[in-house]
Amino acid sequence: MEIVAIDQISPDQVILFAWGFVRINATLVYTWLIMGLLVIGSIAITGNLSTERTLSRWQNLLEVIVGTIRSEIREIAHEGTDTYFPFIATLFLFILFSNLFTFIPGYVAPTSSLTTTAAMAIMVFIAVPMYGIAKNGILEYLKEYFRPTFIFFPFHVMGEFSRTLALAVRLFGNLMSHEKVIAILLAVTPLFFPVVMQALGLLIGIIQAYIFAILAMVYIASATQTHEEAGHKPKKDTEAVKIQ
């Protein structure tokens, strides 16, 4: 089985099991692998958590990750950190670990599949109005589409779709292109150079995980903060656009 052939740039193409509509491909398998790893790792580490001043290295690492995510969310959302935290953290951790294991030969990140990134983008697309409505009510949320005037309604709708598309394609494009480049380089110069590119790939993977999570949070924040900040756009949104 050759997973990363030039003509097979997506793990979706690698069908491991098919039965009618049901088709188990590499994307799903690797997704379950990452999920299993995350869940087992979490259970292992949180099994004996210490509330004393001294703590294990793994707990310390986990606390640093969780603490950093929480503080990032707090900076953007200002309030309700713990409400958004599980969703944002799950996206971040899943993308991060999916991307980090790309240095293992034979492994293909599930995030390099457009299906996965589209699924995550759709989740963000649904989560944004859900959080917005939960926070401000459906009426207030819908009013936002007609601000500053009703003329902006189609642009708002287009914005919603286009940013969802951008979310999906950005992550998929970065990961897929990276793997494609690695595959080409392996064929052309099999020594040294692909290693450097692999290292660069790790960096890209981390950055992409961060961007995806931050953008998701910014979209949610912009939907939940409409009422308080009506009249001017959230600052973080502007910053997030720059990151894109």
Next chain:
Amino acid sequence: MHIDWFVFLCQIVNLLLLLWLLKKFLYGRIIQAMDAREAKIAATFEEAEKAREAARAAEDQYGERLRRLEAEYEAMMNRAREEAEIRRKEMLDLARAEVDKLQARWIETIRSERDAFLQELRRMAGTQIYAITRRVLKDLADVDLEKRIVEILMERIETMDEAERRKFRDSIAEGGPVIVQSAFDIPPDEQRKLDEAIHRHIAGGAEVVFERTDDVMTGYELKSDGHKIAWSIKDYVDSLEEKFYHALYEEAQEKR
């Protein structure tokens, strides 16, 4: 580059499942542990702050106590110094008084010893002078000293001026005897001559009494109720005593 809708749905389910699992096994637990530890650390800090406040209060209290003790110590030391100074002065005064007393006593003793010595010297010197004079006169001029003394007395009686003689007479008239006192026994002949001379030149009917004194210094004395004629070797002895005293004093000064 197409989307597999079965996989798409599966991924949504997967992610939702992952969210639920992580929420259950990771976020809740880790956040709880973090919060618990933060609370514990905050409590520890609070306790430390309280302990520090208490320590500061105790430090202030002890500092105040120490300052008070130092002030008391200083006051006590000053008082003790003053008392010691007073006591020292008292003891010095006492010692000085004692020394003065001892010195006075010593000086008194020295002085009385000196007086006794000089008295003894005077007595001995008088006796010796008298004896030597008698002997010299006897050896060189064959003259008896006592006899010569009586002669001189008689000369004095005979050559006495009228005013002095009147004084004697006046005192004799009041009823007093004429006393002739000498350091030696006047022989009876000489006594008779003297008696006659007194009766002739001073008082006719007066009673004349001859007395012997142990003091060789005396020489002779003719006296009657406040008036007297006398010769004595006392002046010679006084001169000797004075010279002797000076000689002793100078020697003592040199030794010092």
